[in-house]
Amino acid sequence: MDRANDICFAAEVTLGKLAKWLRILGFDTLYEPDVTGIGFVDDRVKSRILLTRTERIRDGNTTQKLLFIKSNNPFDQLREVISALGIVPKETQPFSRCIRCNTRIKRVDKESVRGMVPDYIWETHATFHTCSICRRIYWSGSHTKRNHDIIQRLFDS
Ligand SMILES: [Zn+2]
Numbered sequence: 001m002d003r004a005n006d007i008c009f010a011a012e013v014t015l016g017k018l019a020k021w022l023r024i025l026g027f028d029t030l031y032e033p034d035v036t037g038i039g040f041v042d043d044r045v046k047s048r049i050l051l052t053r054t055e056r057i058r059d060g061n062t063t064q065k066l067l068f069i070k071s072n073n074p075f076d077q078l079r080e081v082i083s084a085l086g087i088v089p090k091e092t093q094p095f096s097r098c099i100r101c102n103t104r105i106k107r108v109d110k111e112s113v114r115g116m117v118p119d120y121i122w123e124t125h126a127t128f129h130t131c132s133i134c135r136r137i138y139w140s141g142s143h144t145k146r147n148h149d150i151i152q153r154l155f156d157s
Contacts, residue, residue, distance in 0.1 A: 007027055007028075007049070007085060007087070007091075008027065008028035008029065008030075008047070008048045008049070009022055009027060009028070009029045009030065009048055009049050009050075009051055009081075010029070010030040010031075010035045010042075010044070010045040010048040010049070010050050010051065011029055011030070011031045011035070011051045012035055012036045012050070012051065012052045012053065012054060012057070013033050013034075013035075013036075014053050014054075015031075015051050015052075015053065015069065015077065016031060017074035017077075018051065018069070018074050018077040018078060018081070019031035019051075020099055021074060021075075021078050022078070022081070023097045023098070023099050023102055024094060024095065024097075024099060024147060024151075025092040025093070025094055025151070026092050026093030026094055026095075026096040026097050027092075027097075028048075028097070028102060029102055030044060030045065030048060030102065031102070035050070036050070036052060036054065036057050045064070046064065048065070049065045049066065049067055049085075050064050050065065050066045050067070051066075051067050051069055051081065052066060052067075052068060052069065053068070053069050053070075055068075067080075067081060067084055067085075069081075075150065075153075075154075078154060079154060082154060082155070088155075089155050092151075094151055095138070098131035098133070098134060098136055098138075100131070100134050100136055101131060101133050101134045101136075103131050103132060103133045103134070105129040105130060105131050105138055106129060106130060106132060107127065107128070107129050108128055108129065108130050110122070110125075110126065110127075110128055112128075113128045113130070113137055116137055117137055117139065121139060121141065125139040125140060125141065127139065127140060
């Protein structure tokens with residue numbers, strides 16, 4: 001079952017790095033400054049799991065699916081989410097989503113990005129993806145080895 005398509009999040013403003021990492025793992029993650037206003041939750045958030053570090057939001061919540069994040073460290077925060085939802089590696093789709101705007105990226109013809117990425121990148125990579133909304137271009141090297149290592153460590157117990 002492809003639960004990665006069903007699990008989606010809205011992260012409050014204090015959780016920018018966590019939101020970025022959830023996108024790297026392929027999860028649909030809304031991250032905008034005002035998903036949680038004073039005493040209410042934005043309509044767009046209602047179908048999503050709200051990630052919050054704000055006790056007032058947690059305590060005032062009765063209907064919203066919500067996960068209260070305890071850690072200050074983004075990596076530990078990510079582990080909190082993974083563990084709370086019981087996410088396993090095969091449910092992730094790393095590097096399938098635009099980190100900047102959350103859109104699913106699409107593979108494009110190599111020829112179509114010539115001149116839009118540095119020449120040495122174009123010459124040494126076979127596969128390119130782009131975001132149809134913000135036009136950012138991705139290639140395999142745009143995610144560093146460090147990111148791969150972090151994903152590996154994420155699921156180590
Ligand atoms: Zn984008």
